[in-house]
Amino acid sequence: xxxxxxxxxxxxxxxxxxxxxxxxxxxxxxxxxxxxxxxxxxxxxxxxxxxxxxxxxxxxxxxxxxxxxxxxxxxxxxxxxxxxxxxxxxxxxxxxxxxxxxxxxxxxxxxxxxxxxxxxxxxxxxxxxxxxxxxxxxxxxxxxxxxxxxxxxxxxxxxxxxxxxxxxxxxxxxxxxxxxxxxxxxxxxxxxxxxxxxxxxxxxxxxxxxxxxxxxxxxxxxxxxxxxxxxxxxxxxxxxxxxxxxxxxxxxxxxxxxxxxxxxxxxxxxxxxxxxxxxxxxxxxxxxxxxxxxxxxxxxxxxxxxxxxxxxxxxxxxxxxxxxxxxxxxxxxxxxxxxxxxxxxxxxxxxxxxxxxxxxxxxxxxxxxxxxxxxxxxxxxxxxxxxxxxxxxxxxxxxxxxxxxxxxxxxxxxxxxxxxxxxxxxxxxxxxxxxxxxxxxxxxxxxxxxxxxxxxxxxxxxxxxxxxxxxxxxxxxxxxxxxxxxxxxxxxxxxxxxxxxxxxxx
Amino acid sequence: xxxxxxxxxxxxxxxxxxxxxxxxxxxxxxxxxxxxxxxxxxxxxxxxxxxxxxxxxxxxxxxxxxxxxxxxxxxxxxxxxxxxxxxxxxxxxxxxxxxxxxxxxxxxxxxxxxxxxxxxxxxxxxxxxxxxxxxxxxxxxxxxxxxxxxxxxxxxxxxxxxxxxxxxxxxxxxxxxxxxxxxxxxxxxxxxxxxxxxxxxxxxxxxxxxxxxxxxxxxxxxxxxxxxxxxxxxxxxxxxxxxxxxxxxxxxxxxxxxxxxxxxxxxxxxxxxxxxxxxxxxxxxxxxxxxxxxxxxxxxxxxxxxxxxxxxxxxxxxxxxxxxxxxxxxxxxxxxx
Numbered sequence: 097x098x099x100x101x102x103x104x105x106x107x108x109x110x111x112x113x114x115x116x117x118x119x120x121x122x123x124x125x126x127x128x129x130x131x132x133x134x135x136x137x138x139x140x141x142x143x144x145x146x147x148x149x150x151x152x153x154x155x156x157x158x159x160x161x162x163x164x165x166x167x168x169x170x171x172x173x174x175x176x177x178x179x180x181x182x183x184x185x186x187x188x189x190x191x192x193x194x195x196x197x198x199x200x201x202x203x204x205x206x207x208x209x210x211x212x213x214x215x216x217x218x219x220x221x222x223x224x225x226x227x228x229x230x231x232x233x234x235x236x237x238x239x240x241x242x243x244x245x246x247x248x249x250x251x252x253x254x255x256x257x258x259x260x261x262x263x264x265x266x267x268x269x270x271x272x273x274x275x276x277x278x279x280x281x282x283x284x285x286x287x288x289x290x291x292x293x294x295x296x297x298x299x300x301x302x303x304x305x306x307x308x309x310x311x312x313x314x315x316x317x318x319x320x321x322x323x324x325x326x327x328x329x330x331x332x333x334x335x336x337x338x339x340x341x342x343x344x345x346x347x348x349x350x351x352x353x354x355x356x357x358x359x360x361x362x363x364x365x366x367x368x369x370x371x372x373x374x375x376x377x378x379x380x381x382x383x384x385x386x387x388x389x390x391x392x393x394x395x396x397x398x399x400x401x402x403x404x405x406x407x408x409x410x411x412x413x414x415x416x417x418x419x420x421x422x423x424x425x426x427x428x429x430x431x432x433x434x435x436x437x438x439x440x441x442x443x444x445x446x447x448x449x450x451x452x453x454x455x456x457x458x459x460x461x462x463x464x465x466x467x468x469x470x471x472x473x474x475x476x477x478x479x480x481x482x483x484x485x486x487x488x489x490x491x492x493x494x495x496x497x498x499x500x501x502x503x504x505x506x507x508x509x510x511x512x513x514x515x516x517x518x519x520x521x522x523x524x525x526x527x528x529x530x531x532x533x534x535x536x537x538x539x540x541x542x543x544x545x546x547x548x549x550x551x552x553x554x555x556x557x558x559x560x561x562x563x564x565x566x567x568x569x570x571x572x573x574x575x576x577x578x579x580x581x582x583x584x585x586x587x588x589x590x591x592x593x594x595x596x597x598x599x600x601x602x
Numbered sequence: 603x604x605x606x607x608x609x610x611x612x613x614x615x616x617x618x619x620x621x622x623x624x625x626x627x628x629x630x631x632x633x634x635x636x637x638x639x640x641x642x643x644x645x646x647x648x649x650x651x652x653x654x655x656x657x658x659x660x661x662x663x664x665x666x667x668x669x670x671x672x673x674x675x676x677x678x679x680x681x682x683x684x685x686x687x688x689x690x691x692x693x694x695x696x697x698x699x700x701x702x703x704x705x706x707x708x709x710x711x712x713x714x715x716x717x718x719x720x721x722x723x724x725x726x727x728x729x730x731x732x733x734x735x736x737x738x739x740x741x742x743x744x745x746x747x748x749x750x751x752x753x754x755x756x757x758x759x760x761x762x763x764x765x766x767x768x769x770x771x772x773x774x775x776x777x778x779x780x781x782x783x784x785x786x787x788x789x790x791x792x793x794x795x796x797x798x799x800x801x802x803x804x805x806x807x808x809x810x811x812x813x814x815x816x817x818x819x820x821x822x823x824x825x826x827x828x829x830x831x832x833x834x835x836x837x838x839x840x841x842x843x844x845x846x847x848x849x850x851x852x853x854x855x856x857x858x859x860x861x862x863x864x865x866x867x868x869x870x871x872x873x874x875x876x877x878x879x880x881x882x883x884x885x886x887x888x889x890x891x892x893x894x895x896x897x898x899x900x901x902x903x904x905x906x907x908x909x910x911x912x913x914x915x916x917x918x919x920x921x922x923x924x925x926x927x928x929x930x931x932x933x934x935x936x937x938x939x
Contacts, residue, residue: 149821170823185821189814189881194807199822208804 099158100125100294101146101264106155108141108318110501113493115141116152117318125262128286128295130309130326132302132338134505134534138318139298143268146296147179148172160261173199176259178252179266184244186236186251193219193232196251200258222250226285241441242278245270249282256293265289267297271304272532272560275392283308300534301561302334314338339536362554363422363523365404368413373399374578376413381523386545386555388569390562392601396578397558398440401525404556405437406430417522431460434522436515438508438529440558446511447499454495456510457481461517484513488544505537512544524548526557530564542568562597574600632874632887635923636894643901650904657781659893659900664789665847667892669863670870671796672840674888675833677871678800680813680880681733681740683834686841686867688751689725690860693718693845695758698855701768705760711770719842725751726838730831740834748864755857764855774850785847789889792840796885805832813880870895873923894923 099122108116115138123129133139144150145157148166156163159175166172172179186195193215197205204214212233219232228246236244249270255263267286271279286295286308299305305312306326314322314337322337361380369375374396381387389397402408404415406424415423417433424430427437439445448456458477463469465477482495488509492502499507508529515521526545530538545568549555559565565572566586574582574597582600584592643650669686676683699706700714708714725747732743766772774784800806808829811819819826848859874891876883898919902912 148823168823169821173823185818187811187814187818190807190811194811198811198819199824205804210802210804210807212802 098125098161099123100160100262102158102161104156104158106142106145106152106157108138108145108150108153111493114318116145119155119315119318119320121313121320123264123294123296125294126290126292127311128290128297128309130305130312131296131298131315132300132305132312132334132534133315134338134503134536137315137534139315140268140503141318142315143179143266143296143298146172146177146264146266148177170199173255173258176255176261176263177266178255178263179268180248180252180270181268184248186244186247188237189235191233191235192223192230192239192247195236195247196222196232196254198251200254219250222254223247225253226250227281242274245274246278249285253285253289256289262292262294264294264296267295267299269298269300269532271299271301279304300532300538302331302338302535306331306334335535338534362418363404363556364414364416366414366416368400368403368415369411370396370399370403370408371411374575377578377580379573379580381554381556383554384549384552386549386557386568386570388565388572389556389558389575390565390572390597390601391558391575394577395575395601397575398527399578400575401437401527401556401558404430404523405435405525407437434518434520435525436518436521436523437525438512438515438527440528440531442504442507442511442532447507449500450498452496453485453490453492453499453502453510454478454481456499457484457495457514457517460514461519464517464519480517481513484516485510488513488516489540503537504532505534505541508533508537508541509544512541516548522554524553524555526555528558528560530560538564562594562601565597566591572597576601632890632894632923636890636897639894639897639901643897643904647901647904650901653781655900655904659896660786661783662900663893663896664783664785665844665851666863666866666870666896667889668789668792668840668847669844669867670874670888670892671793671885672837672844673867674796674871674876674883674885675800675809675836675840676740677868677876677878678809678813678880678883679830679833680816680878681830681833682868682878683726683729683740683744683837683841684864685725685729685744685747685751685838686844687860687862687864688748688753688755689722689838689841690751690845690848690863691755691857692725692751692758693721693842694849694859695755695764695855695857696721697771697846697849698764698766699758699760701766701771703767703855704765705762709768711768714768715771715846718846719839722838722840722842722845723835724838725842726835727831729838730834733834734827734830752857759855759857766849766854771846771850772853774847785850788843788847792843793885793889796836796840799836800884805829809833810881813882866892866895869920873920895920 101123103119103121106116106119119142131139131142141150145152146166148169148171151165157166158164164175187198196219197215202215202218204211204218216232223230223232226246226249228250230239230243230246236247239247252265255265270282274282286297289295297305297308306329309326311323311325312329312334313320316338362383363381365377365379368377373394377400379387389400391397399408403410406426406429409425410423414421417435422433422435424433424435443449448459458481462472462477465480466473478495485495490506490509490513492506499510502510515524529541529545533541545555557568559568570587572584572586573580582596640651673683673686697714697718700708700710700717702709710717729740729744729747732738733740774788777784779787800809808819808824812826812829816826844863845860849855852859870891871883871888872878872891873894874883874887874889876888895916898916899912902915907915
């Protein structure tokens with residue numbers, strides 16, 4: 097098979113950081129190419145380049161043997177290259193149908209006039225293709241995150257009908273926000289597509305890469321370090337290629353909670369209901385304990401975190417933190433109670449885009465380092481921020497760098513660091529803390545979380561996967577439809593099997 | 603989803619009802635407010651509901667609604683156009699000196715109206731070019747253009763007030779069909795045309811999209827600047843039309859004719875549900891907002907409120923209306939889920 101897309105000697109740098117270093121790559125027709133690498137390895141830069149969002153500094157892109165310059169996303173689209181964005185690219189106040197065809201010529205919008213019924217019908221056809229039952233006239237802002245991801249997928253797959261040769265479809269970590277059923281559909285769709293499209297697929301879940309790809313490319317610091325057929329690889333081998341060292345089989349670290357005397361719980365939740373997703377929940381978290389929550393989407397775990405943080409209201413029940421009532425009516429109140437929350441949607445709720453790392457770090461607790469809590473002490477707060485960033489091993493050229501220039505893992509560390517700046521934090525709520533992180537960055541983050549627990553912090557987290565929950569948690573709670581259906585103390589006795597957990601989830 | 607289509611169906615159903623109730627609330631809120639106001643004024647005065655009073659409300663609301671609809675194009679982008687009072691003044695003076703008038707011998711008729719409108723288009727295009735290509739905030743660009751427009755009108759102003767004799771222009775306010783002047787019909791036409799453009803054309807939909815998330819439209823390689831320019835041109839052209847109609851009502855050209863038009867126009871857009879941050883609302887909403895403000899002011903006069911207390915009440919009603927209609931936008935955290 098000939099190469100449908102070929103990259104020759106591609107270089108790209110951002111300031112002093114080399115994102116791609118003399119990269120050569122071939123994509124063959126009908127192939128699924130897996131792309132792995134740690135955060136900051138240049139995967140996203142490569143994808144953006146192929147999608148027309150960034151131009152290489154030097155090097156050549158050949159599409160079906162012809163050199164092309166992809167000047168814009170529209171141009172990439174018209175040449176049959178589409179990208180499913182990790183961060184969605186949908187207009188919130190427009191309908192599903194408009195979003196699907198916003199960047200594509202379409203019979204229903206020819207001549208600049210919209211024929212709505214025809215447009216809805218065309219969108220319906222695209223949604224049907226991937227088995228999604230969404231109304232084409234629904235507004236994006238009325239949809240859940242997962243539903244939007246489906247629209248995003250439909251939008252890109254509609255490129256199929258745009259070009260008469262097989263399209264190239266780029267998936268930038270599409271699975272990190274989908275539940276297992278949705279991932280199954282996505283994979284089925286990719287299988288269906290591979291006969292008439294070439295696909296590049298990024299995921300941090302190595303099992304996924306191994307199951308869906310024909311060939312895997314590993315990037316490290318912008319350099320291609322491996323290019324292997326999947327048949328010759330296994331998971332540990334791939335991990336080693338990516339991280340650069342063997343995957344250490346970690347013995348479960350017993351946290352300090354076991355060493356301590358059975359302490360009275362620090363956080364007590366009694367009969368808590370939010371009137372929607374969960375009802376009559378009871379849950380305790382001790383000092384220094386890490387409690388993991390797992391459940392399918394809509395299980396109520398995320399809502400529980402948001403309620404504890406005051407970001408949504410409880411309708412009844414009690415929250416007690418260190419013997420003081422702590423039902424917060426607003427995030428501000430929760431913060432002053434010593435509660436911190438790492439949101440699942442980092443870009444929208446976690447970080448201040450356009451601001452520096454230090455500004456992100458000090459935004460909440462900067463004044464704790466100020467003079468009499470009244471005047472800002474720039475030097476003291478910057479010093480504290482720098483200290484936390486080095487403890488968390490944030491990889492950046494300086495504290496003045498803007499946060500959106502960092503990789504997802506490093507951004508997440510900064511968002512976590514913002515809360516750790518507090519001198520009186522008691523409870524850390526983590527909503528999908530590892531979402532979008534590569535295994536290396538995830539291990540780093542988990543170590544930082546464990547370290548916090550060792551200092552006595554209580555931690556409640558919503559896990560992305562049950563493996564992850566088993567790895568990090570001292571106790572594990574399974575939520576289903578807003579009720580705790582299973583609870584395991586992982587410090588004593590045997591850990592539950594994956595099957596047990598899944599059975600409790602669904 | 604494959605194994606559980608019923609769950610998915612349920613979710614669609616759920617989404618549907620939720621969407622419906624929210625949309626209904628958003629769209630019906632101003633309409634309900636309008637009906638309530640009419641009922642209250644009728645209860646207090648006993649004579650509010652009458653063909654004659656409704657006709658006078660429509661006459662008074664015609665020009666403000668046109669201005670509100672024009673401004674909506676720019677507001678939907680998430681930008682603002684403050685220049686209308688200057689454009690109105692410049693268009694008024696241009697018109698009065700080009701059609702049959704008491705100052706000079708010009709008698710261009712339709713041509714005069716056309717050039718007056720063209721003045722607005724030029725102002726709008728300048729606003730757009732400076733904002734879009736000069737990358738200057740629309741607030742300050744259009745604020746400057748406001749005063750340039752007033753200056754142009756003052757420079758054009760001859761020694762005495764130019765009284766118009768052109769039957770074409772004067773007919774706009776003097777010819778009545780079914781008890782309503784032509785101005786009301788022109789207003790209806792403008793509202794309908796604006797609705798059609800915003801709903802059925804690509805440029806209209808892109809104006810909404812830019813108000814929703816401009817960065818994505820830019821990244822998709824769509825001609826954002828062209829769409830924005832279009833919105834400013836419409837806003838300027840419609841403001842000039844407002845100037846023509848106001849001049850027709852007055853019978854002469856006047857550099858002060860636009861005074862006090864900006865605030866009601868923007869308020870009308872907002873009261874009707876066109877959100878200043880862009881992307882939400884539309885022509886019908888803004889026109890409805892103008893009608894609400896006119897009903898309010900008419901009703902307050904009828905129950906005998908003085909001009910000062912009228913101002914206080916109008917201002918307060920605008921604040922309350924905005925607070926109520928945008929309540930759903932103020933959740934604790936704006937969550938994307």
